Every structure is written in structure tokens, then in C-alpha cells.
Amino acid sequence: MSGRDYRSSGVDIAEGEAAVERMKSSVRRTYNPRVLSDLGSFGGLFRADFPGIPRPVLVASTDGVGTKLKVASMTGRYGTVGADLVNHCVNDILVQGAEPLFFLDYIACGRLDAGVAATIVEGMASACRTCGCALIGGETAEMPGFYAPGDYDVAGTIVGVVEESSIVDGSGITPGMRIIGLESSGLHTNGYSLARKVLFDLAGLTPDSRPGALGGATVADALLEVHRCYLDAVRPVLEEGLARGLCHVTGGGVPGNLKRILPRGCGAVIEESWPVPPLFTLIEDLGGIARREMRRVFNMGAGFLVVVDEDSEARCFDLLANAGGRPFPAGSIIAGGGIEYSGKEP
Amino acid sequence: MSGRDYRSSGVDIAEGEAAVERMKSSVRRTYNPRVLSDLGSFGGLFRADFPGIPRPVLVASTDGVGTKLKVASMTGRYGTVGADLVNHCVNDILVQGAEPLFFLDYIACGRLDAGVAATIVEGMASACRTCGCALIGGETAEMPGFYAPGDYDVAGTIVGVVEESSIVDGSGITPGMRIIGLESSGLHTNGYSLARKVLFDLAGLTPDSRPGALGGATVADALLEVHRCYLDAVRPVLEEGLARGLCHVTGGGVPGNLKRILPRGCGAVIEESWPVPPLFTLIEDLGGIARREMRRVFNMGAGFLVVVDEDSEARCFDLLANAGGRPFPAGSIIAGGGIEYSGKEP
Numbered sequence: 001m002s003g004r005d006y007r008s009s010g011v012d013i014a015e016g017e018a019a020v021e022r023m024k025s026s027v028r029r030t031y032n033p034r035v036l037s038d039l040g041s042f043g044g045l046f047r048a049d050f051p052g053i054p055r056p057v058l059v060a061s062t063d064g065v066g067t068k069l070k071v072a073s074m075t076g077r078y079g080t081v082g083a084d085l086v087n088h089c090v091n092d093i094l095v096q097g098a099e100p101l102f103f104l105d106y107i108a109c110g111r112l113d114a115g116v117a118a119t120i121v122e123g124m125a126s127a128c129r130t131c132g133c134a135l136i137g138g139e140t141a142e143m144p145g146f147y148a149p150g151d152y153d154v155a156g157t158i159v160g161v162v163e164e165s166s167i168v169d170g171s172g173i174t175p176g177m178r179i180i181g182l183e184s185s186g187l188h189t190n191g192y193s194l195a196r197k198v199l200f201d202l203a204g205l206t207p208d209s210r211p212g213a214l215g216g217a218t219v220a221d222a223l224l225e226v227h228r229c230y231l232d233a234v235r236p237v238l239e240e241g242l243a244r245g246l247c248h249v250t251g252g253g254v255p256g257n258l259k260r261i262l263p264r265g266c267g268a269v270i271e272e273s274w275p276v277p278p279l280f281t282l283i284e285d286l287g288g289i290a291r292r293e294m295r296r297v298f299n300m301g302a303g304f305l306v307v308v309d310e311d312s313e314a315r316c317f318d319l320l321a322n323a324g325g326r327p328f329p330a331g332s333i334i335a336g337g338g339i340e341y342s343g344k345e346p
Numbered sequence: 347m348s349g350r351d352y353r354s355s356g357v358d359i360a361e362g363e364a365a366v367e368r369m370k371s372s373v374r375r376t377y378n379p380r381v382l383s384d385l386g387s388f389g390g391l392f393r394a395d396f397p398g399i400p401r402p403v404l405v406a407s408t409d410g411v412g413t414k415l416k417v418a419s420m421t422g423r424y425g426t427v428g429a430d431l432v433n434h435c436v437n438d439i440l441v442q443g444a445e446p447l448f449f450l451d452y453i454a455c456g457r458l459d460a461g462v463a464a465t466i467v468e469g470m471a472s473a474c475r476t477c478g479c480a481l482i483g484g485e486t487a488e489m490p491g492f493y494a495p496g497d498y499d500v501a502g503t504i505v506g507v508v509e510e511s512s513i514v515d516g517s518g519i520t521p522g523m524r525i526i527g528l529e530s531s532g533l534h535t536n537g538y539s540l541a542r543k544v545l546f547d548l549a550g551l552t553p554d555s556r557p558g559a560l561g562g563a564t565v566a567d568a569l570l571e572v573h574r575c576y577l578d579a580v581r582p583v584l585e586e587g588l589a590r591g592l593c594h595v596t597g598g599g600v601p602g603n604l605k606r607i608l609p610r611g612c613g614a615v616i617e618e619s620w621p622v623p624p625l626f627t628l629i630e631d632l633g634g635i636a637r638r639e640m641r642r643v644f645n646m647g648a649g650f651l652v653v654v655d656e657d658s659e660a661r662c663f664d665l666l667a668n669a670g671g672r673p674f675p676a677g678s679i680i681a682g683g684g685i686e687y688s689g690k691e692p
Contacts, residue, residue, distance in 0.1 A: 036403060040606060041515070042441040042594060043405040048394060048507065057382060059389040062450040062503060064487045095388040104408040106452065106501040139501070141410045144539055146499060151492060155452040155485070157408060157503035161394065169387070193490055248388060260386060 015112050016140060022118035026125035030135040035102075037136065044136025046102050046159075055164035059098035063088050064155040066251075067192040071223045073150040075207045078116050080226050081154055082123025084189050087229035089158035090131050091248040091304060094231055095261070097168040097238055098160035103128050104137035106155045110147035112140065120154060131231050133158070166238070170245035170261030170307070173333055177244055178313045179258075179268060180320060181330030182233060184303030186225035186279060190251040191297040195223065198287035213278045222279045230304040233325030237306060237316050245307035249299040254330075255339040256296060258305060267336035271343070274328040277301045295341070302330055361458050362486060368464035372471035376481040381448075383482065390482025392448050392505075401510035405444035409434050410501040412597075413538040417569045419496040421553045424462050426572050427500055428469025430535050433575035435504035436477050437594040437650060440577055441607070443514040443584055444506035449474050450483035452501045456493035458486065466500060477577050479504070512584070516591035516607030516653070519679055523590055524659045525604075525614060526666060527676030528579060530649030532571035532625060536597040537643045541569065544633035559624045568625045576650040579671030583652060583662050591653035595645040600676075601685040602642060604651060613682035617689070620674040623647045641687070648676055 024039055036045035050056040065085050072078050082105075090100050105124055107117055117140055128135045147153065187195060199205045199219055207220035214222050230248075237243050245261045247254075258268055272295075280301065284294050294300060306327075308316045320327040331342070370385055382391035396402040411431050418424050428451075436446050451470055453463055463486055474481045493499065533541060545551045545565055553566035560568050576594075583589050591607045593600075604614055618641075626647065630640050640646060652673075654662045666673040677688070 036510075036513075042606070043407040043439040043444065043506075045442065045513065046404045046406065047510070048396065048402040048404050050394065056394040058392045058394050058448075058505070060392065060448065060450055060483055060503075060505065061389040062452050062483050062485045064452060064454065064485055064489075066487060067489050067492065069489075070491065093389040096391065098389065102404075102406065104406055104503050106408050106410060106503075108410060108499055108501070137406055137408055139408045139410055141412060141501075143410075143413050143415075143499070145416065146413065146493070146497060148492075153454055153489070153492060153499060155454070155487075155501055157406075157450050157452075159404070159406065159505060160389075164382075164393070167382070167391065260388070 015114050019112065019114035019117040019140065022114060023121040026122045027135050030125050030128045030133065032134055035134045035136055044102065044104065046134065046136055050161055053161060053163045056161050057164045057167060058159055059093040059096050059162055060157065060159045061089055061092040062155065062157045063092060064153065065189050067196065068189050069152060069154060070196060071192065071207070071220060073152065075220045077220065077224055078119045078152070079123050080224050082120045083127035084227040085154055085156045086124050086127035087227040088189050089156055090133070091230050093158055093160040094234055095168070095246045095248050096162060097166050097243070098162040100131055100133035100158055100160040102134045102136045102159055104157050106139050108141045108143055108147065108153045109151065110144055110149060112142045116152065120152065124156070127229070131229060168243050168246050171263050173245045173263055173266050173307055175266060175333050175335040176310055177307050177333040178310050179331040179333065180306045180308060180316060180327045181274060181302035182230055182304040182306070182320065183326040184249070184299045184301055185228040186222060188227040188250070188299055188303055190299065194297055195283055198283050203286040211282060213282045215278070228303055233320055233323045234306065236319040236323050240319065242308055242312045242316050243306055244309060247305040249303050249305065253295045253298055253300065254302060254305070258339055265335060267334050267338045267340070268331055269334055270331040270339060270341050271329060272300065272341060274301055274330070305330060307333065361460050365458065365460035365463040365486065368460060369467040372468045373481050376471050376474045376479065378480055381480045381482055390448065390450065392480065392482055396507055399507060399509045402507050403510045403513060404505055405439040405442050405508055406503065406505045407435055407438040408501065408503045409438060410499065411535050413542065414535050415498060415500060416542060417538065417553070417566060419498065421566045423566065423570055424465045425469050426570050428466045429473035430573040431500055431502045432470050432473035433573045434535050435502055436479065437576050439504055439506040440580055441514070441592045441594050442508060443512050444508040446477055446479035446504055446506040448480045448482045448505055450503050452485050454487045454489055454493065454499045455497065456490055456495060458488045462498065466498065470502070473575070477575060514589050514592050517609050519591045519609055519612050519653055521612060521679050521681040522656055523653050523679040524656055525677040525679065526652045526654060526662060526673045527620060527648035528576055528650040528652070528666065529672035530595070530645045530647055531574040532568060534573040534596070534645055534649055536645065540643055541629055544629050549632040557628060559628045561624070574649055579666055579669045580652065582665040582669050586665065588654055588658045588662050589652055590655060593651040595649050595651065599641045599644055599646065600648060600651070604685055611681060613680050613684045613686070614677055615680055616677040616685060616687050617675060618646065618687060620647055620676070651676060653679065
């Protein structure tokens with residue numbers, strides 16, 4: 001991989017080279033004609049021509065997977081964290097209306113296992129390919145004494161592009177606008193420190209436990225569910241210029257993230273009308289956690305929000321539903337500054 | 347910081363917000379008119395207009411600081427690792443002829459200390475400002491159970507730009523060309539696992555020890571010396587189109603990195619004519635490490651290599667010296683495939 005530099009670890013060069021060998025084909029399948037470099041060069045090269053975009057603006061974001069990685073190391077299942085990371089990053093720049101261009105990853109561990117590193121990168125490459133994003137660089141660092149055996153920290157950086165006049169920044173949001181939620185696929189990549197504490201430490205479950213609430217799935221299955229990518233679902237709304245604000249519901253939940261895009265003088269009433277998925281209520285019940293606190297840590301089933309004009313709500317619903325977005329009404333913009341929930345707390 | 351999202355940690359939000367507050371002014375001082383976002387948005391926005399570059403190519407690289415971070419946590423001195431990271435990344439894309447545009451960072455720890463995180467980011471911001479690079483995003487992740495108290499992992503991603511016809515990739519290197527070395531400022535960010543093992547575990551030194559070989563400096567001073575940035579030194583050679591190949595000497599040393607840019611059929615003879623700095627010979631002596639092995643782990647005093655035509659060698663020397671590059675002759679390109687050292691091993 002361009003820039004992937006096992007030598008910096010100074011440790012097990014042979015294992016590093018074995019990992020690169022295994023990653024090569026999956027990484028190269030993410031390339032397109034704009035990628036001018038191959039694995040092993042110092043930097044990844046990506047041609048900066050943006051046909052059809054008169055005033056291109058690059059949108060960049062760095063993120064990690066958090067302690068969801070502990071669930072991966074507990075179970076030895078590293079196949080999904082790569083997609084978690086890529087999808088999280090794609091969603092983060094989608095908030096400003098950007099299409100992904102390229103991605104770079106960082107994997108750190110105490111002792112490198114070529115199979116594990118390759119599995120993680122293959123997961124990233126697969127998710128990149130799905131959204132037309134090239135995986136042009138990465139670094140795998142072996143840092144003895146920094147990480148417990150089996151622990152891998154994984155972070156990534158995405159760069160995308162948006163036409164300057166099409167940037168979505170929420171500044172045009174006004175009271176009366178409607179908030180449409182899109183189903184999440186689970187916890188995504190947030191709240192895992194609390195979830196693990198409740199499920200494993202407090203309730204004494206194991207990754208293989210099958211609590212009735214999960215309908216036959218194991219705890220590990222539920223916790224490792226891949227962070228959903230909202231790019232395809234939201235693109236039609238962007239193309240019609242109907243998104244007044246977009247919000248990726250990461251750590252901090254709906255209240256913590258929605259406030260990041262609301263202009264001064266605007267608040268929101270959230271109607272938690274959608275069915276909160278059972279994994280959330282299981283954590284809530286087993287941990288004795290108040291709904292109010294749950295909402296500030298977890299996405300509660302709403303992984304992405306789209307703020308639209310009241311009179312385009314029906315059209316946006318159709319666009320989102322037809323693109324497989326699984327939309328539901330999630331509330332309204334109001335005058336004021338806070339984020340409130342309608343109805344009584346359960 | 348754009349995209350800096352303490353909420354993803356789900357842990358100490360107040361401490362995270364305190365850290366952001368402290369970072370703000372230093373981060374904003376890296377901004378320029380091409381930066382369209384401010385701290386706190388989901389992605390960092392950077393206008394993709396490249397005046398004077400007809401066919402712009404983005405060059406991106408991700409890297410970490412490795413176990414140099416252990417020296418920072420041993421001593422509580424976190425002020426320099428940020429510059430280490432930025433300069434490492436700047437040098438990596440300089441290899442292909444790129445000027446830096448923007449940078450994003452990732453900081454992970456077990457328990458966030460706002461002062462430490464802010465100190466690390468201030469170091470990055472300062473190094474970014476020096477080379478005209480905007481710090482447009484970052485993520486600070488608090489991951490309980492992943493990191494020992496005081497340990498911080500730090501990684502970063504840089505994106506720069508180069509005109510397509512000016513990309514330096516070493517493909518035009520031919521036998522007879524000359525290799526010019528540029529002084530390193532110390533170990534840079536490579537070989538710290540071995541250096542710590544030798545100095546601390548084997549020789550029983552402490553960070554405060556002042557071995558005579560270091561001329562009064564402490565071991566910590568020597569180990570924390572900031573990774574040098576070669577951008578200003580090399581730019582004049584790039585502007586005159588005289589660089590046939592460029593090489594950042596990271597982990598793997600001169601042999602491991604030079605081979606990354608040599609075309610098939612080319613090898614090199616390295617004349618280690620420059621004075622190897624005392625920190626390297628101290629590690630060599632205390633560890634009883636063969637020079638051959640030292641050269642494959644450490645930069646040995648040559649942090650960056652410039653391959654030039656024989657008849658432009660004198661001109662390049664002048665350009666590099668006048669720009670403060672501290673150049674020395676480092677060898678020649680030969681026919682063949684290997685990297686050899688001239689003269690006897692010391």
C-alpha cells in the first residue's frame with residue numbers, strides 16, 4: 001500500500017511484509033484511473049481533477065473505531081471493524097454533502113499478526129470499493145508495550161469533494177423544518193465502553209450469550225453489526241438540493257450531534273417515534289440507565305438525520321425510501337436553543 | 347477542531363471540551379483563506395484551487411510516531427511529539443515533490459488529560475504553521491483499557507499537492523548519478539524500540555542520565571530531539587527540476603528506504619563519509635550492535651537523500667547548503683540491484 005511502512009515499527013519486518021502481500025489484491029481493487037501510485041511508495045497519489053465541479057472543496061475527516069475493537073479482539077473477529085471505520089468516515093463527510101475520493105488507514109498493535117492486519121485492511125478495502133473510494137495509503141505500526149496481545153487500534157482518514165455552492169452546513173435551517181431519521185444498524189461505533197461495561201461486567205454476559213431480547217443473535221453478533229453507510233441513501237436528496245442540514249449521529253447521540261449543525265436561535269423537538277432496537281433497550285434495562293442518558297451516548301436507532309423544508313418532506317421521504325434509506329419522522333426544528341424530546345420518558 | 351469529536355470516546359466529555367478550548371487558538375493560527383471550516387464541524391473544508399499548477403495531483407500519507415511516545419510518557423514531555431509527527435509526514439510527501447496543504451491528527455489514550463492533549467496538538471499546530479500547512483481536523487479518542495496511564499498514541503495524515511509533470515518518483519535514476527545526504531537531527535521517529543531497550547534496559551541509563559558521549563545532554567534530550575523537516579532545504583532543488591530521486595530515511599534506514607525509489611537495474615554504493623552522530627554510536631557500543639544492523643534500523647545521521655545528475659551535483663550542493671540543508675556526499679548510483687557500503691565496517 002502506498003506509504004504503508006512496516007519498517008517504522010522496527011520490529012517484525014517479515015510479518016509486516018507477509019501482511020502487505022495479503023492485502024495487495026484487495027487494496028488494488030479500490031484503485032481507479034485517478035490513482036497514480038501503487039503500494040509501497042512514500043505517499044499515495046490521486047489526480048485532483050473534478051469534472052463537473054466548478055469550485056471543488058475537499059472535505060477531510062479522521063476517526064477511529066473506539067472500543068468496539070475490544071469486542072473484535074475478545075472474539076477474534078476482525079472482519080468488520082475495517083468497514084465500520086470507512087463507513088463512519090464516509091458518513092462524517094457526507095454531512096457536508098461530500099462524495100468520498102480516497103482513504104488512508106492507521107493500524108497499531110503490540111505484536112503484528114499478518115492475518116489479522118490483512119483481515120482488517122480487507123474489510124476497509126471492501127467498504128471503500130462499495131462507495132467508490134480508493135484506499136491509497138496506510139501505516140501499520142508495531143509498538144511493543146503499547147497494546148495488549150490481540151488489541152489493535154485502527155484509525156482512518158477520508159478525503160472527499162463537494163462543490164462549494166452545494167456545501168451543506170445547516171446555516172439555512174429555520175424553525176418549522178422537519179427532521180427525518182434514517183435507521184441505524186446497531187451501536188455503529190459509539191458507546192462501546194458503556195455497552196461492554198453493562199453487558200459483560202455488570203450483567204455477566206459473554207460474547208456467545210443469546211439473550212432473548214436479541215431474537216437468537218449472540219451478543220457479539222449484535223455488537224459487531226457493521227456501522228451503516230448512508231451515502232447511497234442520501235445522495236438523491238443532495239442531488240435535488242433538498243438537504244438543509246445533515247447530521248451523523250455518533251458519540252453524544254442525537255442531542256450531542258444535532259446541536260453541532262443548528263444555527264443560533266434554532267433548537268429541535270425530537271419525536272422518538274421510531275422503534276428503538278432491542279440492543280439499546282437491553283443495555284438500558286440491564287444497566288438501569290435512564291433514557292435521557294442513553295440518548296446522550298447511543299444513536300438509539302437513528303444513525304443519520306436529514307433536515308428538510310416542511311413542503312419537501314414528502315418528496316424527501318420518497319427519495320430516501322426509494323434509495324433504501326429506511327426513513328422515519330424524527331421531529332421538527334423549533335425556535336430556541338435546546339434539543340427536547342416530545343412525550344414522556346419511557 | 348473540525349471533526350474533533352470527543353463524544354466518540356463516550357467518556358470524559360468535560361475533559362475533552364477543556365482540551366479543545368485550549369487547542370483552539372493554536373489550531374486557528376494554521377488556517378489560511380483556503381480553509382472554509384472551523385473547529386467542531388464534521389469534516390474539515392479546504393478549497394481545491396491550485397493556482398499555477400495545471401495538472402494538480404494530491405499526495406497523501408498517514409504515519410505515527412512509534413514508541414518515541416514512550417519516551418514522552420516516561421518524561422512527561424509531550425511538547426515535541428506533535429512536531430515529530432507533522433515533520434515526518436511533510437518529509438514523506440516531499441519525496442514525491444509535494445508541498446503540504448493540510449493535516450489531520452488522531453490521538454488515542456486510556457484516560458484523557460486535557461493539558462497533555464492540548465500540548466500535543468499545540469506542537470502539531472506550530473509545526474504545521476512553519477510549513478504553511480493547515481491543521482483542519484482531528485480526533486481525540488479516550489479508550490479505557492487500551493492504553494497505560496500516561497500513554498498516548500498519536501498518528502496523522504497529511505495531504506499535499508504536486509504538479510503531475512513534476513512528480514519525483516525515481517524512475518529516471520541511472521547509474522553514475524550522485525547521492526547527496528542531508529543531516530538528520532537524531533533518531534527522528536524510528537528505532538525507538540531498540541534504542542530504549544539498549545539505553546534503558548540493557549545499559550541501565552535513565553532519561554536524566556548524561557553519558558559523556560552526549561556532550562552534556564541528557565538521554566531524554568537526545569531521544570526527544572525533534573524530527574527534522576526537509577521542506578525548505580529541498581524546495582530550491584525541486585524548483586530547478588534537479589531532483590532525480592528523493593528518499594526519506596525512516597525505519598529500515600538508508601538501505602531499506604533507498605531501495606523503495608530505485609528503478610530495476612539500479613543499486614547504490616553508500617559512502618558513509620559523514621560523521622555518525624554520537625547518539626547512534628552510543629547505542630551501537632552499549633548494545634554491541636553491528637554497524638550493518640544499525641544501518642538497517644537507524645538513519646545514522648542521514649535523514650534525507652537527494653539523487654542528482656553527476657553534472658548538477660555542485661549546483662545542488664550549493665542550493666541545499668544555502669537553504670540550510672547541511673548536505674554531504676553520500677554515495678553513487680551503480681548498475682545492479684543492491685545497496686552496498688564502501689570501505690570497511692568500523
